[in-house]
Amino acid sequence: xxxxxxxxxxxxxxxxxxxxxxxxxxxxxxxxxxxxxxxxxxxxxxxxxxxxxxxxxxxxxxxxxxxxxxxxxxxxxxxxxxxxxxxxxxxxxxxxxxxxxxxxxxxxxxxxxxxxxxxxxxxxxxxxxxxxxxxxxxxxxxxxxxxxxxxxxxxxxxxxxxxxxxxxxxxxxxxxxxxxxxxxxxxxxxxxxxxxxxxxxxx
Amino acid sequence: xxxxxxxxxxxxxxxxxxxxxxxxxxxxxxxxxxxxxxxxxxxxxxxxxxxxxxxxxxxxxxxxxxxxxxxxxxxxxxxxxxxxxxxxxxxxxxxxxxxxxxxxxxxxxxxxxxxxxxxxxxxxxxxxxxxxxxxxxxxxxxxxxxxxxxxxxxxxxxxxxxxxxxxxxxxxxxx
Numbered sequence: 001x002x003x004x005x006x007x008x009x010x011x012x013x014x015x016x017x018x019x020x021x022x023x024x025x026x027x028x029x030x031x032x033x034x035x036x037x038x039x040x041x042x043x044x045x046x047x048x049x050x051x052x053x054x055x056x057x058x059x060x061x062x063x064x065x066x067x068x069x070x071x072x073x074x075x076x077x078x079x080x081x082x083x084x085x086x087x088x089x090x091x092x093x094x095x096x097x098x099x100x101x102x103x104x105x106x107x108x109x110x111x112x113x114x115x116x117x118x119x120x121x122x123x124x125x126x127x128x129x130x131x132x133x134x135x136x137x138x139x140x141x142x143x144x145x146x147x148x149x150x151x152x153x154x155x156x157x158x159x160x161x162x163x164x165x166x167x168x169x170x171x172x173x174x175x176x177x178x179x180x181x182x183x184x185x186x187x188x189x190x191x192x193x194x195x196x197x198x199x200x201x202x203x
Numbered sequence: 204x205x206x207x208x209x210x211x212x213x214x215x216x217x218x219x220x221x222x223x224x225x226x227x228x229x230x231x232x233x234x235x236x237x238x239x240x241x242x243x244x245x246x247x248x249x250x251x252x253x254x255x256x257x258x259x260x261x262x263x264x265x266x267x268x269x270x271x272x273x274x275x276x277x278x279x280x281x282x283x284x285x286x287x288x289x290x291x292x293x294x295x296x297x298x299x300x301x302x303x304x305x306x307x308x309x310x311x312x313x314x315x316x317x318x319x320x321x322x323x324x325x326x327x328x329x330x331x332x333x334x335x336x337x338x339x340x341x342x343x344x345x346x347x348x349x350x351x352x353x354x355x356x357x358x359x360x361x362x363x364x365x366x367x368x369x370x371x372x373x374x375x376x377x378x
Contacts, residue, residue: 036263056266060289064259067251068290071263071271074224074247079267095252096259103249188293192266201268 010114010133013174014151018113019045019181021173024152025082025111025159026050033163034072034199037184038065038085040120042113044180046084053198057184057191063093066100066110073105076199080107080163087114087128094137100168101142109162109169110138115177123177138170146170209368210236212342213301217272218245220350222299224264224271226250226257228279232303232369237274254279255286262296270354272299277306280361281318284325287359292329297353300361304335308366311374326361333361336368 018041026049029035036056037043042065043057056072058065069083090097090112100108116129128134138146149155149171162169184191196202207215213236217225225240225248227233240246247269251257254275261271280302291298305312306319326333332352334345346362353360366372 034267058290059293061255061259061286064255064262064286064290067256067259068263068266071224071260071265071269072267073263074260075264075267075269093253093256096256099249099251099256099260189295192294192296196266196268199267201266 010128010135010148010172010174012150013148013172015174015176016149016152016155017178018042018115018175019048019178020152021113021155021175022046022049022084024156026052028156028159028163029054031080032198033080033082034069034076035082035084036065036069036072038062038083038089040086041180042084042086042089044183047184048180048182053194055198056195059184059186059188063089063096065089066093066096069108069110070096070100070103070105072199073108074103077105077107079199080109082162083108083110085110085112086119087112087116087134088118088126090134091127091132094141097138097141097143097170105168106166108167109171110143112170112172113175114172115175117177119177119179134172135170143168143170147172149173206339208235209339209342209364210239212339213346214239214243216343216346216350220270220347222270222272222350223247224261224269225274226260226271227274228252228254228257230274230276230279230303231372232276232305232364233274254282258283258286258291258298261298262290262294265296265298272301274301276303277322278315278318280322281325284329287329287331291359292331295357296359297357298359299350299353300359301364302361303364303369304366305372308371309373322363331359331361333363335363335365337365338368342368
């Protein structure tokens with residue numbers, strides 16, 4: 001249930017680092033969990049955190065990490081699925097949060113890396129730099145299990161809970177402006193083929 | 204056996220081709236098809252908030268082994284070029300798009316008529332396989348073959364349901 005989730009707001013969350021958090025999440029994935037990396041730095045740092053067949057890297061279609069992850073979650077209800085998004089991307093497709101809340105996929109977790117900027121296009125501020133709170137919006141959309149990660153230890157606890165318990169989950173983390181460590185190899189057909197084999201959809 | 208309506212044929216062809224996931228942004232003309240799949244346990248079907256979102260969901264499901272289709276009207280298709288060009292085509296994901304055609308043959312809304320003019324040029328510019336179904340006797344063949352080709356060639360495809368087939372949408376009260 002949600003009452004025991006930390007209910008503190010964005011303002012109390014420590015500013016962390018995307019690559020560090022991504023590595024912490026990937027290190028916990030022991031059961032071929034699927035991870036959808038959103039456009040830009042989000043999937044670049046997922047790529048840098050180590051190659052996994054169950055990772056999907058988005059090279060376009062901004063905002064669609066959550067819908068793609070939802071599709072995977074519906075098709076394979078026994079596999080845990082993570083969507084990694086940035087604040088700019090999640091703001092572009094907020095309706096997807098309402099769809100997730102409507103369908104309540106138990107195996108879906110959304111992680112939002114919030115640096116309050118469109119970092120890759122020159123760090124113009126997003127609406128989260130002003131007043132928008134991703135966790136509050138997710139709760140408003142009906143994703144009850146939504147929380148800010150106060151620090152790295154809290155992020156790890158929340159990821160453990162998302163892995164062990166029923167979703168859907170949304171966890172947001174404030175991150176710094178460090179660029180991605182590496183860039184994803186831009187070979188969409190190969191990304192898709194590896195992912196399908198990683199999910200057992202293709203032998 | 205009574206002749207099946209277009210939407211019953213579409214439903215049956217979906218089943219025969221293992222199309223299980225039906226994600227839609229609602230439309231009046233598509234209502235009978237939406238009602239058919241919603242009432243059928245062989246389908247997973249729901250409305251979502253944007254056509255782009257639906258395309259993402261169907262793309263994800265395909266990669267995880269479940270075939271799907273996006274239902275929309277013409278104006279909804281007009282929101283899709285970026286998602287088609289940056290996700291479905293380069294990743295070779297055979298998302299099936301079924302569009303109920305508005306904006307022609309008795310349209311009463313100028314905006315619909317204008318956006319209708321963009322649909323086939325966009326499909327052609329993206330080199331997407333697309334077919335317009337105008338007659339009841341074409342439905343089974345065109346829908347079935349389009350799905351089979353999309354899957355076999357790993358390419359998205361669009362099926363346009365003409366008002367000649369569906370009756371389209373007209374003003375209830377004549378002007």
